[in-house]
Amino acid sequence: MKASPRLEEQFEGNALIVKLLDSRFDAVSAPVVRERFAALIGEGHHRIAFDISEVEFIDSSGLSAAVWALKRLGDDGKLVISGARGSVMSVLRLTRLDKVFRLFPNTGMAVAALSD
Amino acid sequence: MSNHLQTKVSDHSSISLRANKAANPGRGSVDRPGESSKESTLRDSAHGADLVLLAIADSTERRHLAKTLANSGCEVLVTADSRAALQLAISEQPGLIVLDTASPGSDGFEVCAELKLEQRTRHVPIILFSATLAPEEKMRGLRLGAVDCITKPCDWAEVAAQVCSQLDLARVRNELALANVDLMAVQAQHQAELKAAASVQKSLLPRQTTETYSNLSISWRFSPLDHVGGDLLGYSWLDEDHLAAYVVDVCGHGLPAAMMTAAISISLAPSIDAGDGLQVKQRTAYSPKEMLEKLDREYPIERFDRPFTISYFVLNRKTGEFRCSRAGHPMPIIVRREGQIESIDAGGTMIGLDQMLPFDEGAGKLSHGDSILLYSDGVTECRNESETYGLDRLSSVLHRSSGCSAEVLCDEIVVDLARFNSGAVMQDDVTILALTYEAGLE
Numbered sequence: 215m216k217a218s219p220r221l222e223e224q225f226e227g228n229a230l231i232v233k234l235l236d237s238r239f240d241a242v243s244a245p246v247v248r249e250r251f252a253a254l255i256g257e258g259h260h261r262i263a264f265d266i267s268e269v270e271f272i273d274s275s276g277l278s279a280a281v282w283a284l285k286r287l288g289d290d291g292k293l294v295i296s297g298a299r300g301s302v303m304s305v306l307r308l309t310r311l312d313k314v315f316r317l318f319p320n321t322g323m324a325v326a327a328l329s330d
Numbered sequence: 331m332s333n334h335l336q337t338k339v340s341d342h343s344s345i346s347l348r349a350n351k352a353a354n355p356g357r358g359s360v361d362r363p364g365e366s367s368k369e370s371t372l373r374d375s376a377h378g379a380d381l382v383l384l385a386i387a388d389s390t391e392r393r394h395l396a397k398t399l400a401n402s403g404c405e406v407l408v409t410a411d412s413r414a415a416l417q418l419a420i421s422e423q424p425g426l427i428v429l430d431t432a433s434p435g436s437d438g439f440e441v442c443a444e445l446k447l448e449q450r451t452r453h454v455p456i457i458l459f460s461a462t463l464a465p466e467e468k469m470r471g472l473r474l475g476a477v478d479c480i481t482k483p484c485d486w487a488e489v490a491a492q493v494c495s496q497l498d499l500a501r502v503r504n505e506l507a508l509a510n511v512d513l514m515a516v517q518a519q520h521q522a523e524l525k526a527a528a529s530v531q532k533s534l535l536p537r538q539t540t541e542t543y544s545n546l547s548i549s550w551r552f553s554p555l556d557h558v559g560g561d562l563l564g565y566s567w568l569d570e571d572h573l574a575a576y577v578v579d580v581c582g583h584g585l586p587a588a589m590m591t592a593a594i595s596i597s598l599a600p601s602i603d604a605g606d607g608l609q610v611k612q613r614t615a616y617s618p619k620e621m622l623e624k625l626d627r628e629y630p631i632e633r634f635d636r637p638f639t640i641s642y643f644v645l646n647r648k649t650g651e652f653r654c655s656r657a658g659h660p661m662p663i664i665v666r667r668e669g670q671i672e673s674i675d676a677g678g679t680m681i682g683l684d685q686m687l688p689f690d691e692g693a694g695k696l697s698h699g700d701s702i703l704l705y706s707d708g709v710t711e712c713r714n715e716s717e718t719y720g721l722d723r724l725s726s727v728l729h730r731s732s733g734c735s736a737e738v739l740c741d742e743i744v745v746d747l748a749r750f751n752s753g754a755v756m757q758d759d760v761t762i763l764a765l766t767y768e769a770g771l772e
Contacts, residue, residue: 230422241582241583252701272582273577274582274639274707275581275582277581277637277680278581278582278636278637280632281631281680281682281683282631282635284683285631285632285683285684288572301718308658308660308661309639309658309659309679309680310658310677310678310680311658311679311680313679313687314679314683314687316688319456
């Protein structure tokens with residue numbers, strides 16, 4: 215059985231960086247990500263940078279989880295995405311989610327945007 | 331079956347009456363309706379779990395072992411004749427048999443083989459009991475299916491302990507087998523329900539896969555990954571001149587996604603009940619942008635816990651003019667008769683995000699022999715060992731088939747996908763809807 219996908223979390227200033235350490239953001243990893251975001255948001259974290267620089271493949275389950283987290287955060291929070299590349303970026307463009315999420319090439323810029 | 335207690339055994343008798351702890355109701359006699367004989371054998375042996383059949387020639391040995399086992403809490407049935415063991419095993423369904431290999435007049439190994447061949451007793455563990463067991467003999471016994479071999483002289487307490495542990499093992503195996511039978515029944519029911527759901531989902535689709543209406547030909551293909559899927563397609567006439575068509579893709583697979591498609595298909599229906607049996611055409615159905623906005627209001631992500639994508643267009647068959655919009659869905663493709671391929675980007679993001687982005691609307695005009703294609707990403711995201719199918723390959727297929735009927739377009743795509751996949755199982759729901767326009771025909 216495949217091991218659970220891992221998430222790495224670290225603070226920078228008042229922002230939380232959540233990094234998905236799996237190359238696939240799909241039906242297997244999406245529930246884990248969603249659950250973790252639910253817990254983090256529940257704990258009061260409202261400025262989150264989601265680092266997907268390791269992700270090479272994303273499908274509707276992954277998109278669904280990201281979108282769900284964004285909605286859950288609501289107007290009081292900010293969720294931005296960093297490190298989207300290659301086919302992942304294409305999928306975000308096709309689904310117009312590149313207009314829904316603020317996208318940044320790296321976590322540095324993402325965190326800076328969160329601190330505004 | 332008699333109930334009275336008797337532990338003394340006579341050398342001439344072949345059966346001794348066992349010490350009954352409790353009556354054993356329904357042993358081997360009551361079958362559950364619909365249960366196979368294998369299943370009822372499993373349940374019967376559960377009843378006889380602590381009954382040990384001893385087929386031992388020497389009366390002293392027989393007595394000793396019977397007593398030790400009875401003290402350990404087993405029910406014991408004894409016989410001096412190993413030939414009788416087969417019949418006794420069938421009728422009494424013991425949890426274990428201790429079988430003497432050298433009974434006078436019969437070969438214990440043969441009896442062991444018979445017991446293992448007989449369908450009603452093959453599940454009963456056998457311990458072979460012998461005076462001299464050379465290693466080849468022990469191997470022979472194990473190969474015939476015995477679980478263990480005991481040589482005499484032996485420590486009766488040790489033998490009893492081995493018997494009890496084999497009984498425990500057999501009990502656990504039996505429980506597992508019964509649980510497995512139950513599980514398979516549950517799975518069979520689940521499959522039957524999925525098939526029923528597939529029929530319901532099929533009823534949401536248009537009646538025929540290919541239809542021709544005066545100057546339009548429409549064709550579609552729908553292949554969910556499992557019996558049911560999260561894709562939906564459809565088309566309907568808003569009036570004499572206007573046709574609306576769509577492909578929907580709900581995030582996820584299986585039954586939950588399929589149920590959501592049923593709800594969405596109702597929202598997309600062109601007519602709504604205005605009361606008193608009056609059916610009114612939805613005004614919003616004429617405008618792709620308004621239809622998507624309506625869906626976005628009706629299906630916030632919290633409603634079904636998932637978003638969906640949709641590509642929707644409305645065509646005027648008299649003029650060839652169309653309007654279209656998409657919500658996070660792959661772009662509709664226009665295939666011009668001469669072979670040019672165009673995609674239309676206009677739209678917004680997935681349905682469910684509460685008007686986070688506005689929906690724009692695109693427009694265009696089909697000329698004679700032009701086609702329009704809607705599809706789900708199961709087509710373009712299809713992967714074989716080395717590459718992804720992709721939009722470029724799809725566009726080549728369409729380019730080659732430009733000017734053809736909708737049916738031919740669909741066939742060509744399906745054939746090329748199969749070629750790409752080398753006949754392997756598809757990884758996602760595959761949904762396509764094609765329309766070819768013939769101008770000037772009424």
